[in-house]
Amino acid sequence: MSVFAISQMLVGVALIFDILSFQFKNRKYILLSIAAACFFMAVHFLLLEQWTATVLMAVSAVRYAVSGYTTERRWMYFFCAIAVLGTIWTYTGLVSILSFGATFVLTIAAFSKTDKRLREITFFGVALWIVHNIVVWSPSAIGLESFFFMSNVVGYYRYYMRPAKTELVLEQE
Template sequence: MSVFFISQLLVGVALIFDILSFQFKNRKYILHSIAAACFFMAVHFLLLEQWTATVLMGLSALRYGVSGYTTDRRWMYFFCVAAVAGTVWTYAGLVSLLSFGATFVLTVGAFSKTDKRLREITFFGVGLWIIHNVVVWSPSAIALESLFLMSNVVGYYRYYIRPSQPELVTEQE
């Protein structure tokens, strides 16, 4: 079994956590599920020798774990600085900039106080990861982020767009 094939299988494990994440309403459950997915994605990128993505996904796993417990802006700034340092340390051109941009945006989202804001910011950050995964050509990672985006759309629709069910009005005689 090739390293590439194993890396693609790890994305399947991450996919389970990603799809589940935005079907939760509880912000903490959303974030901890994404943290698990990021861990598997970090190992995926490690096997593909995508060093910036490896470091930033590893940081993301930690970030989502921490942000499940706090929205303290000091943690957000810490993870933003860590993302800059990780990107500079592993810089490899456009792919590094794409993964950094995605990580930076998602860091801001992770420390949002509401799940609604988290979901809204995630739309943009995930879009950047999709572009990154096209550039490094990881078909399963492209599929994962696309399905993650769709899960976010479904969750956002369920909680914030779908009109509330009209109450039955009974006539009083």
């Protein structure tokens, strides 16, 4: 089996954690599930020799685990600084900038105080990862981030749009 095929299968494992993540209401469970997905994605990018993405996904796994327990801004700044250093250390051009942009946005999201704000900011970071994965051509990673995006949409709808819609119907009756 080729290294590429193995890398694509690891994305399948990450996908399970990503899809589950935004179906939780509890912020901590959301973030710990994403941390697990990031670990598998880091190994995926390692196998593809995408060094900036590897480093930033590994940092993201730790960041999500930490942010599951705290929203202190100093941790957010710490992980932003680590992302900058990791990007400088592994810089290769556009793909490095895309993975840095995604990581930076998702770092802000991870340290949001509410799951609603976490979900809203995540839309932008995930969009950047989708573009990154198109540029490096990892079909399964494109699919993963697309499913992650849609899982976030479904979770956002379930917890923030549907309840508002239900309240409007009840008020009209």
